[in-house]
Amino acid sequence: MDIIKGIAVSPGVAICTAMVLEAEDYQRISHRTIPPEKTRAEIHRLRKAFLDATTEVSGLQTAQAELWDSRIKDIFAVHLHFLRDRTLRRKIADLITQHNYSAEYAVSVILRDISKHFGQAKDRYISERASDIFDIEKRLLQHLMQERREEVQKLTEPVVVVAHDLTPTQTASFNTNIIKGIATDAGGRTSHTAIVARSLGIPAVVALGNATRNITIGDIVIVDGNHGTVVVNPDQATIEEYQGYAEAFTAREHKLDELAHLPAVTTDGHTIRLMGNIEFPSEAKTTLQRGGNGIGLYRTEFLYLDAAEEPIEEDHYNAYMETIRDFGDHPITIRTVDLGADKFTQARSAVPERNPFLGLRSIRYCLQNLPMFKAQMRAILRASVHGDVKMMFPLITSLLELRQAKWVLADVKEDLEEQGIPFNENIPVGVMIETPAAALIADELADEVDFFSIGTNDLIQYTLAVDRVNERVASLYSPMHPAILQLLRNIVKTANRARIELSLCGEMASEPEFTPLLVGLGFDTLSLANPMIPDIKKIIRSVSLEYCQAIALKVLQFDTSNQTSNFLREELRKIQAGEIENN
Amino acid sequence: MRPAMQFVDCASDFDADISVTMDSQTADAKSIMQLTMLAAGKGTKLTITAVGAGSQKAVEALAAIVENENASEPV
Incomplete structure (x- = not known):
């Protein structure tokens, strides 16, 4: 019996035989x-x-x-x-x-x-x-x-997939009746594979280092997606222990599912809107099942990753329509492509970028590839007459960038009008606040958009100058850093002053320990991974707005992440143990 | 490797079991792997043995390839 430690990225427990995929590195055949x-x-x-x-x-x-x-x-x-x-x-x-x-x-x-x-x-x-x-x-x-x-x-038989790494498309194609768990050598908490595994509800542990070397096809493997451990060839006692644990987990999940039709409202009557983050059209249904009120972040990169050819307008349109079909009149915020630092753009760049995360990515890439950008905008606009569709630009760092994107949008609208193609003329347009620059000029941006959505993953990465996927510095990546909390508070103030909608769609929204803090800071809309919606709803339904505000006030006085982290963890324990007094 | 390929192609046309011996090493004449692993350079002495149908013809045909002046590259 071997125990390998990794990072837990998708909750749940799987006990199954292993299917091992070799690393696509021919020098390293195990x-x-x-x-x-x-x-x-x-x-x-x-x-x-x-x-x-x-x-x-x-x-x-x-x-x-x-x-x-x-x-x-x-x-x-x-x-x-x-x-x-x-x-x-x-x-x-x-x-x-x-x-x-x-x-x-x-x-x-x-x-x-x-x-x-x-x-x-x-x-x-x-x-x-x-x-x-x-x-x-x-x-x-x-x-x-x-x-x-x-x-x-x-x-046809259930397995746990063990691989060096998986592409998001590979993960998304997994049949959840067969693939019971995922264990990979590489990856991080916010890597795409993790996000997709989470949205499919497949337990996953990543960053195991050498899982593919230590696990052999046919081994019995336990993937514990709650604690980030993988047990190879467990003894009978361990299997039984985990089986009990898995059953308790499933029972809890079922209990949470009962919350699906209840509103996310605090004990003193303050309603929070919980929405889903999705990547694939098929996930929209899950958002509804889990009790989400809309889609706060629809990532559209999946059309590009692994694509041999650039997707055309129709590919975008079909994907959006499929999502809308499952979604009725709930709001859907479509983010324009956030490509960069990936296979698609790197394969097309003349010179490899030395620092792709500070390079030609996201809105910058779109503004330099107008035909591609316009094709997506056309598809979003065409879809906008069939549902409550909003358009969101990622990685905005300056007012000029936002204006450029809006000029392109105006152009596309004009084209559609000339061609007599219907679209929602007043489609709400928003920006993601995910760079320190955007956070600091939020006042100016607010005057020219209908909504803000905070992407905490990038905001934290850029503010703290930490690569969240690099295991050696990942521990420096902290949503509780005072700098981040101050930025969040300022953005809330700005949005309220400008009376524009505000939501938070980063990973932070899906972590129960942050929920009271975020509610207390003034966030009324959180968009998160589907499987976590019931958990977060449960927290919201157990606390009062007053309590949350007190938490936020206290946390803003702390000067280290550790203090905040310990405090929030202890409060979460109290909430879950029912020790919080509510009026 | 062209002569080796020619050699294998020719040997494969025959039903007989054919082997090539160089010093103490023996290779299956129909296997490019075994043949190339003999690493026979130009001027090496090879013994070709064939057993079975058409063995006589096979040895003659193969010997002709080896002796061919054009086989300037080692196998």
């Missing part, structure tokens, strides 16, 4: 074994990888035969000869049967052996062939991994 009864299936995978690789190379060869000189043709011929070599395949298969190696590991061992042999040859021509062998290894591994990833979609 010494992995499989259960003996799986060797036949593993050899079948190997055969298929050889076949697929052969088909791929033959395809490449014929498709581009005329373009290549004979040297390149030779290279592909060499690949084909090796891929069709039965003794090579048999040698790899033998390792699988005799040592229960995974196909990936067996391929890696044998081909590395051959490549080493070549590399040592005195004849330079032969020693240079080592790179050919490396290419063949890579090609086979690619097919094996691709197939393993597809296999996850076809599983």
Whole structure:
């Protein structure tokens, strides 16, 4: 029995057999074994990888035969000869049967052996062939991994997925009846995988460091998404302990679900609007099920991540319409794409950015890619006649930026008008306050928008100069830093003075210990991950506005995050234990 | 590696079991992996053995490839 510590990012407990996905880094294929009864299936995978690789190379060869000189043709011929070599395949298969190696590991061992042999040859021509062998290894591994990833979609037995990292789209495609838990080597609390896992309600632990090395396919694994631990091959007593724990958790969840149709109102009658943060259209339904009153943050990047081609206006429109269909007349705030520092934009940048988080991202990227920005705006405007749709610009740092975005919007509206396409002329337009600059010029911004939404994740990252995904400094990332609390208080004041709507949509909104503080600071709208809506509602229904205001007042006097953190934790304990006196 | 590929292609046309021996090492003539791992440079002495249908023809055809002047690259 092994216990690995990571970061808990999605609550719940899963006890299941493990399905391990290799890191997509061919240098790091793990010494992995499989259960003996799986060797036949593993050899079948190997055969298929050889076949697929052969088909791929033959395809490449014929498709581009005329373009290549004979040297390149030779290279592909060499690949084909090796891929069709039965003794090579048999040698790899033998390792699988005799040592229960995974196909990936067996391929890696044998081909590395051959490549080493070549590399040592005195004849330079032969020693240079080592790179050919490396290419063949890579090609086979690619097919094996691709197939393993597809296999996850076809599983029929429940599993816990163990991977180096997952893309948001991969995570989103998981069938929650099959994928019971997620454990990854990399990632952080606010990484996209974490966000998606949370919204799907799959227990997840990330930043485990070397889960893929320590866990073997078929191992029994416990993923404890509440405490951030993963137990590998637990003994019977531990399994029973966690089973009891999982049942208690589910029972509590069901109890919270009963709150869904009750309003989020304090004991002294102050109503808070709780909304959902979503990434995929299908999540809108969950928001309603969990008792949300609307969508406060609709992230639209998912259309771009993993997309081979840039999404067009229709892709946006269809996604928005799907969301609206499930959502009736509840408000939906669509954030224009917040791309940057990701595969999509990096693949399109001429020079890799040295500091992408301070680089061409979000609204900046949109303003430099107007056709793309306009296509999304058109889709949002077209959808705006079918529901209560608002448009929100992310990462605004100056008034000029906001004005530019609004000019583009005016342009798009004019186009639609000329083409006779209906849209809501008065679509509310807001900005995210997620940079210290925006927070400090909130007064000026407030005059030109209909609403503010505070994105605490970025606001904290930029204010405290901490990369929240970097494990070595992540502990410096604190929503309770006095600087953050002061900014929050000032934004509330500004919004109230300007009489514009204000909401808070960062991760902070989904953490129960902050709820009384946020309510006390004057936030009436919180937008958060769907699964946490009932928890937060429960807190709100257990306290009075007066109590929350007292909490906020007290916290604003503290001068360190630690003081605040200890205080809020103790108050939360009291609330949950029913020790708070309410009038 | 072109001669080696040519060699394997030719050997694969025959049903006979064919092996190539260099010094004390033996390789399956139909396996590019085994053949290339012999790392036979130009001028190396190879023994080709074939057992089964068409073995005589197979050895002759393969020997012709090895002796071919154009096979200037090592296998």
